[in-house]
Amino acid sequence: MRIVLFYHSLISDWNHGNAHFLRGVVTELLQAGHDVTVFEPLGGWSLDNLLEEHGDHARLAFHDAYPKLQSEFYEPERLDLDRALDGADLVIVHEWNDHDVVARIGQYRHSSGDFRLLFHDTHHRSVSQPEEMQAYDLRHYDGVLAFGEVISEIYRERDWAERVWTWHEAADARKFRPLEADRTDGELVWIGNWGDDERTDELQTFVFEPVDELGLDATVHGVRYPDEAVERLERAGLDYRGWLPNFEVPRAFSRHRLTVHVPRQFYVTSLPGIPTIRPFEAMACGIPLVCSPWEDAEGLFRRGHDHLVAHDKAEMKETIRALCHDDDMVAELARNGRETILERHTCAHRVEELMEVCRELGMDAPERDDARLSPPRA
Template sequence: MSDRFKIRFFAHSWVSDWNHGNAHFLRGLARELGKLGHEVRCFEELGAWSLSNLVNSECDRAIESIDQFRAKFPMLDVRFYDRNNKFDEFLDEHLSDADFVIIHEWNDPAIASAILSRKEKFGFRALFHDTHHRAYSRAGEILRFPLHLFDGVLAFGEPITRIYRDGFGIPKVWTFHEAADIDNFHPIRSDKSTDVVWVGNWGDEERTKELLEFLVRPATELPDRKFKVHGVRYPEIAIQTLETAGIDYQGYLPNLSVPAAFSQSCVALHVPRREYANGLSGIPTIRVFEALACGVPLVCSPWSDAENLFRPGHDYLVVESGEAMTAELAHLLSDDAARTQLSASGMETVRARHTCAHRAQQLQEICEEMTR
């Protein structure tokens, strides 16, 4: 029988997914760890930017999003803290009996330092969890953390693992991919009201050129097809560009409403940020896992499955240019059998290898390895 651990998990936000895609996986992971018998507490700082932006900028959908979270994740023990109000007492109370403390990389480095300063006193092991490209693109931001005080790093792809091990000199690094929360991401019977859907954020200028080529151009060249986009941080010029191309921009969509949006669409697009198509080639972001889990045929702008997580050409399609994207979308939208084969293959791979339950089992094995 496996050991049962007291796990304390600090993330930027559990309640809000506004511009915070990491919440998708973290929620499912924490739930599955609980199913394995571990005691998991989830910590979130009061006033964190994701929840603040959700409440302040998405008035119409904020209540819906928070209510969905509460309804779908009643089992998560989420606790808020205020770093300016009895924070030392809070940490002492919740870390005194911890076996493992996991700190996600969107926490403030000062929070991480306060937690790690208690390692020797309480005897817990600490893991740093990285699910972003900053170790590659803005290493200085990651090096603000006292990485030498962690007992290991969970990195969401092999290129990030190599950076921590070979570049930052961290001896214990595990490749720990994200995965689909299939309790919430699965096929839903629905009429198709949209031909092509893309769910993602425009911001940061990390894929503007790619979106123009692989989303806007095909929409312009297929004027009889209905394209729909959901996401946040779209500047006015981007919204105008979508409108000119005939794309229906819907703004923020709570992540737990995404399966319904996929179910109403014939095809989904994946347009990775350029970091994941270049230096971090091989790392799929969470939307790949989620789209495949929902059984929606997926067509991607260029990225390489260098870690052999999927079966490119069978689980999803990759096109090399905007022209090729237009042609592939036109083909899929007129071929029911091709869409059915693609969706069935992608869903099969996710369910066999890439669910939150798979990752919870892997994390349990990592914890057991560290306690031997």
């Protein structure tokens, strides 16, 4: 199949978590023999910020890590759809595209295109900025891929789309796997961006204060931390190291004993059941994961078996303390979490789910390949 993808960025993961999943999906599509083209706009905020802060070295490092992945850049106002969509069988348009680009591709599908067209929603704007999402013209799209069932229900209830499929994010098991540690950087690592005050209090309660009170060596990676937040980290004794390329995350995990997931408020209150991609990646790497409270409404993981949940600071402290001293507990939690990822939450599984959607749409998509769904376990 010829598959054309319009996304904000494949190359940059600077404050852009969707790049993690996109890279894994494109890798699996290529591995399955599909012809894949990824378009990203010139002047995209993620890549521009990455290059401004870290220079062209960051772009070259991406290409070294993913030599088979390439983007075609375009200017939205000069996008040549005849060329971009020539011979396409499946086109997926991500929700970070301009409204005009989304509408133009839909109109092209209606008037000229002999392909299937899907819209991909991977954010909380359906509840945080519903007017932005309702403004997308999806009349000529064949359906929507939503990264959680609660978002799928929003599309159905508000008649934003006729057909919606839940398509969760997942771990790129080719990159995210356990690694031998080349050194030890501390007990705990937190990897996540600041998040526009969407989890400021939660980070203080579930990361900063427990680390400080336990006297741990801990590392923090992420971007958009204001000066005040960096000062908080320093006061709590956490080592803030800024942006980390996502393909380097497995190495960072290998240098620490455990990690913590603190979801943004929207994924706790309005969008239960959506863990975002960080827990998938942590469990794929075989590092024990402790979460602040969130509801796994869709039963993606085995709570207390694949990961642990701490309901308050005291419980988080005790859980971290136990993991710092109990090797058997660490090994069992790491093993269980990775087992669940490899059984049903890799990008290869998501590509198979995408092929099932294609078959529902009447496309001649390849049948399930169990060999691809079983990546190496070490």
